Amino acid sequence: MMGWFSHHVYAFAVAVKRLARAPLVSLLSISVIGIAFSLPAGIYVLLENLQSLSTQFSGAPQLSLFLSLDANEEDVEEIQSRLKQHPHVASFSFVSKDSALEQFKQGTGLADVMDGLERNPLPDAFVISARNSSPEALDALRAELANLPQIELAQLDSAWAKRLDALIKLGRAGVLMLAALLSFSLVAVAFNTIRLQILTMRDEIEVAKLIGATKGFIRRPFLYFGAIQGMVGGAAAWLIIFLGIYLTDQQLKNLMELYEMNFRLYHLSLEDSLSLLLFSAWLGWTGAWLSVANHLSQIEPR
Template identity: 35%
Template sequence: MSKQIVPDQPGVRVGATPKNTTEFTPVKEPDTFWQLLRIGLTNHKASIIDSVQRLIRQPLGSFFTWLVIAVALSLPMGLSLLLDSTDQLDGSWQQAAEISVFMDIKATETQAQELVEQIEKLSAVVEVNLISPQQALQEFQALSGLGNALTELPSNPLPYSLLITPQKIDKEALEDLKQQLATMPYVEIAQLDMQWVERLSAMLRVGKHFIFGLALLLIAALLLVIGNTIRLHIENRRTEIEVIKLVGGTDGYVRRPFLYMGMLYGLGGGLLAWLILSVILSTLNNSVTELAQLYGSDFSLQGVPLIDGISLVFGAMMLGYIGAWLAVSRHLRELAPR
């Protein structure tokens, strides 16, 4: 029996391509903070680019989502800006809230001037106008239509009076100022019509509460819209996500692109809302200015201030982030590989 020959080297098949021997080098784990930071920034950059590309590939759907967000944000923001614009009317309100002070009938002009100087030193007072008995009588004759009858009076029955413009339109502050004026020397009566002030304050409070409630409802609606939109993106990428989780992808890695997508929806909606508000207020301001000029007022609507516009965009991005987080967190458990 012949002895079996064992070759020293493995045989090579005729015509086969020679194999190149390669050495396997294991991937070195990052061991410094800057390496970890660089890797994290790279991952975030890739997620942002991917989210932007997906929005660009669906321009019509993305635009309508931005439009819905913009309309929902524009309504409460616009009402709030209109309410804030009424601050320009403070001068007119202060004049309408003037406190009328009637001095003693026997008070002289010198005493009236002393009282004016004393009142002007009060921090709660903006302006003091002194009305002499002669001026008061002339105004009464012009307004009452009893000019001929008043000329038959033996003497002027009207005293010196003062019209005091307050610094702040507040019910308690006005009442305190009225009481303080009533105790001053030579003052007979201090009068203040508080009814219109109370009505104005009540209307402003109702307006602020209405805007706050409307904002809460629209914020809840926006969260639902953004969450539903992100949910559709999740369903379209279900297989991809399951594969990522199958090879060891973490929940944070899966969640990241959807969070950026939600923020991009908020960013686009916020910028579009800023543009819509600017156009509407600018168009409406022309009519408001013409109406105000007919009443001798320089009132005009304020545009969207830069700080408010930036806050609007930032708030919209936060709403997009929250809506995406809620949507992904809800469906993340269902995306486990089977």
């Protein structure tokens, strides 16, 4: 047990020493890994943020029910009583055509234009909150209410959120493909770095084999090297994203305020950050393992 532990401590120490021995080379390969990884991880961060934006707005999905322009007060009362009895309607409010016109005038500053119109072009409307906010239930409710008499249009306000959702899903698929491709490049970087190391360390490996080193003993420092390099590369990617957010956050906030939106970028969650580090470490390890499996057996004592 003691021997096992000291072997791993030794391998780790050797790997760190090798990284430190060629600082420029290490820095360059770590940067390559970091930049390659910051691309999919950065896009992922962006999508996560958009996702939170869409849930923020579609949190309480509402149905708007617009009556036809020639609906009279009886029609309104009829609909009102039906909505009261409907089991799927949590609450609703009535917006009369007059109050809608008032709101419109105040909100847009187009009061003069509206005053010039002969008659109020806006319909009466109901704004309805559903009990069940799953997309299927909302769609069913919308279809049902659209068939009520004197209803011109039943509109789901979360439609745009759904579109955004679909767009994000598409983006996710893109990120996954990008990540897969760049993961492969990380494996390749580790493979090549280790290959060069093995070639320059031929003598040492040969001597170690001659004086009783097991395959594991020779392999271990290389695997640690690959894993450490991968993990530090992952950390570099994290830093790049962090910097990106730091540099654009204020501008984005200003921009969103112009749209009266409160939108801030958030970095990867702790969980996602750890996944990023572990995944990049694993890729480095894999590249190193492939390289070692390919090249170490070629070095046999002469």
